[in-house]
Amino acid sequence: MNADFIRQLPKAELHVHLDGSLRLQTLIELAQQQKVELPSYTQEGMRELVYKKDYKDLQDYLRGFTYAIRVLQDAESIERGAYEFALDVAADGVCYVEARFAPHHHINERLGYADIFQAVNKGFLRAKKEINIKYPDRPAFTYGLIACIMRFFRPEYGSYYKALASVLPKTSLVGLGVAAANDLVAALVEIKNKQGIPIVAVDLAGSEDGNPARPFQEVFSLARQNGIELTVHAGEAYGAESIFDAVMRLNAARIGHGYELFNKEMILDKVSDKKKYINILAQDMSQRTITCEMCLTSNSQTNPAMRDLKNHPIMQFVHAGIPVMLNTDNRLVSNTTLTNEYQIFSELFKPSIRLLRRMIMTGFHASFYPGTSNDKHKYVKQVVYALDEKLAQFAPGK
Ligand SMILES: [Zn+2]
DSSP states (O other): OOHHHHHHSOEEEEEEEGGGSOOHHHHHHHHHHHTOOOSOSSHHHHHHHTSOSSOSSHHHHHHHHHHHHHHOOSHHHHHHHHHHHHHHHHHTTEEEEEEEEOGGGTOBTTBOHHHHHHHHHHHHHHHHHHHHHHOTTSOOOEEEEEEEEESOOOGGGOHHHHHHHHHSTTSOHHHHHHHHHHHHHHHHHHHHHHHOOOEEEEEEESOOTTOOSGGGHHHHHHHHHTTOEEEEEESSSSOHHHHHIIIIISOOSEEEEOTTTTOGGGOOSOOSOHHHHHHHHHHHHHHTTOEEEEOHHHHHHHOGGGSSGGGOTHHHHHHHTOOEEEOOBOTTTTTOOHHHHHHHHHHHHOOOHHHHHHHHHHHHHTSOOSSOHHHHHHHHHHHHHHHHHHHHHHSTTO
16 A cells, blocks of 8 residues: 555544654754754754664653654744644644643743643644635544653753752652642643633653553542543553553553553563453453554654564554554654554554554544544544545555
C-alpha cells in the first residue's frame, strides 16, 4: 500500500507528544530568538546530533525533549507549536487528534496553567479553521488535549519543581510528585469547566523504571470523578505488572504502548505462575476493550530488542482481541508520521484490508471524544463512510 494512499485515509492519532513533535525549523528559530543554546542551528546539524534516525538508548532519545521544552516557555511559542502541529497532522491525513504535553514542564513565574492551555487551544483553533477550509470533503478536524502527569519529580526540572521542593522540604520526591499532580488535576477541572477547553484526559508519563504508578491512584481517581478520562504509559520499559497497576489500580481506559504485556521475562515481582498472570490481565483488557496505543518506530528507537520491528508483538495483541491502533509518539524525535507508521506495519505484518480498517477505526472508537456519546457516534459514522469510500478505491468489491 503506497504512502499517498495511506495519507488520504482519514485517521485518528491518540498518542502524540506536542513537545516531541515540533517542527525542527521552528525549534531552531525559537532558540535563536530566545537565545537558547543548541548544539547546532541547522536542521542537518540537529538531525545529526540530536534528532537521529537511531538512538543509543532511552536517555539519548529523551535528550531531544529538553531543547523543545526550553523554547516552549511563553504563550506565543506554545501557540505557534500547537498551530503548526495541527497543520502537520492534518497534512498526514489525521482528522481526529489527542495531543499531550506535561504542563509542569512549561509552567513558570510568568505562565500559569490556564495560560498554557489557552495558548495550546488558540493554536489548535486557528489551525482547525484553516484545515476545515482546506479539506472540505473530510470529517471535520477535531481535537482533545491530554495533560501528562510526570511519574517522577526532580527539583532541577524547572522553576515550578524547585519552588515546590523548597516549600515542602521534608516531603519525599514521590510525595512532591503526587502533590504536583493534585495541583494540576484541580487546575485542569477548573480550566475545562470554566473555559470550555477540550481537556479530555490525564496521562502518567516519564520513566517507568523505579517510578511505580501506585502513588498516583488517588489523583487519577479525582480526575475520573471530574469527568476526565485516564490513559497511562505502561508496559514500555516495564512488564505486565506496570500494565496491571495502570488497568486495575489506576483504572486506565487506555494504555500508552503496553507492548511488553506478553513478555514473561519482564515480570520482576514474585509471581508464581507468570503465564496465568499475563493471561488473566490480557483477557480482562480484551473484555473491557482497553486499547493499547502502539508506537512502532518509537519502540524500535528506545528498546534494542525492538530494533528489528519484526520482533514487535503487536500481532499477539490482535490475536488476543486487545484493541490496538498506531501512533507516532513523537513526530520530530522519532522522525516519523502516522502514514509512515501504517506503512511500516503493512510491510512487516501484511495485514488484510479488514484488519487495517479495524485498526484505523479503533483510533476513533477508543478516542476520548470531547462531546456527548451522540456527537461521537455521529462523527464516527462520518469517518466510516469516508474511510470505506477511500478503501473501496484501493480494493474494489472487498
Ligand atoms: Zn508517549
